Amino acid sequence: MYIISEIDGHKLFLPPPNPSGSGPAKWRNNVRANLEFIEKNSPLRPKSRITGSFIYAHPPNYQGVCTLDFTHGDWVRELRKLKNLGMDTVIFQAALWNELEECYYPSEEFRNYRTWNVLEPMLRAASELGLKVFLGGYGSVTCWMDKLDKALVENEKRRQLKCFQELMRYKGLFHGFYFAPESAFPGERDSRREAFLRTLYGELFQEIKSIDSSLQILMSPATFYYPDGRMRLMGEAWNAFLQGVPLDILAPQDSIGCNCITLEHQDEAYRNWKSVCTENKIHLWANIEVFDLCEPFGTAHARCPALPERVIAQINNAAPYVEKMITWEGLYYFSGAGETLRKRLFE
Numbered sequence: 001m002y003i004i005s006e007i008d009g010h011k012l013f014l015p016p017p018n019p020s021g022s023g024p025a026k027w028r029n030n031v032r033a034n035l036e037f038i039e040k041n042s043p044l045r046p047k048s049r050i051t052g053s054f055i056y057a058h059p060p061n062y063q064g065v066c067t068l069d070f071t072h073g074d075w076v077r078e079l080r081k082l083k084n085l086g087m088d089t090v091i092f093q094a095a096l097w098n099e100l101e102e103c104y105y106p107s108e109e110f111r112n113y114r115t116w117n118v119l120e121p122m123l124r125a126a127s128e129l130g131l132k133v134f135l136g137g138y139g140s141v142t143c144w145m146d147k148l149d150k151a152l153v154e155n156e157k158r159r160q161l162k163c164f165q166e167l168m169r170y171k172g173l174f175h176g177f178y179f180a181p182e183s184a185f186p187g188e189r190d191s192r193r194e195a196f197l198r199t200l201y202g203e204l205f206q207e208i209k210s211i212d213s214s215l216q217i218l219m220s221p222a223t224f225y226y227p228d229g230r231m232r233l234m235g236e237a238w239n240a241f242l243q244g245v246p247l248d249i250l251a252p253q254d255s256i257g258c259n260c261i262t263l264e265h266q267d268e269a270y271r272n273w274k275s276v277c278t279e280n281k282i283h284l285w286a287n288i289e290v291f292d293l294c295e296p297f298g299t300a301h302a303r304c305p306a307l308p309e310r311v312i313a314q315i316n317n318a319a320p321y322v323e324k325m326i327t328w329e330g331l332y333y334f335s336g337a338g339e340t341l342r343k344r345l346f347e
Helices: 022-041 072-084 119-129 150-170 191-211 230-242 263-280 308-318 336-346
Strands: 003-007 010-014 052-055 089-092 132-136 176-178 216-219 283-288 291-293 303-305 324-327
Touching: 022 263, 022 308, 072 119, 089 119, 089 324, 119 132, 119 150, 150 191, 191 216, 191 230, 230 263, 263 283, 263 308, 283 308, 303 336, 308 336
Parallel strands: 052 089, 052 324, 089 132, 132 176, 176 216, 283 324
Antiparallel strands: 003 010, 291 303
């Protein structure tokens, strides 16, 4: 499923080799389809604005901005950049990564992991700048697994809760909880897997609400496009995942940057996400991916800022459906090579 590599003093997930070459071929086809969509629709300026960004200790699967050794002053400087763009919200991706065996706050439960104190200076800086913080907890790949069982789900729930209980020492410095493990509808309904995920989400989120009912809970699953009417199945599956689950905000990754869907199919995807959120009384946000894959694929450097026109099209596709837009790693993709993108979106 992934390869763990040591790079610049920390670990990364890297994808396994793809001997078939289908990944690059699909990427080229999707790039072509997106360019055709842009030419037909000619987006001139965004209909809405991105007002929140994910931040982290370091990106788990490529080299971006590394904050492992950031001081309080470093965080103030960097978070002020986001605030100056009009952002009022930051989402810290994960307080630890299980598979990387890295922890980003002083922990007793996970003391055997390599530890950096990233959270405390970040939270202080965000508080001083008046930013709303969603604090990600226990990061893992559990929800990507095809096969789940009761023992695995119970262990995940226990470790998630232990991490959250430790993070409550920072109560008052964060406003919401971000459920870090990503997930996605795999294309076919699987009632057993749906039941296990509903148990994990429901029981964990109920525990969190019982500890602090004021915290909003946020998730950001991926969006994969499936033809032949199967996007309707995606909506049905997520209704099953979330039945009775006290989730407050769903911010689906639009997954354009990850090459999982193209611009022409976003409207269908958002209609299904909107239906899920209406059915379950959940707020719908959009997680706008402002990056693109780039060659050589499968390396730590296979990400770059996206074309501004593509991101504007993503924003305009999401605008009729969502209450708020956030993005992945504004600190990286709106600086350096992303200066043109930043200026088009925010100036």
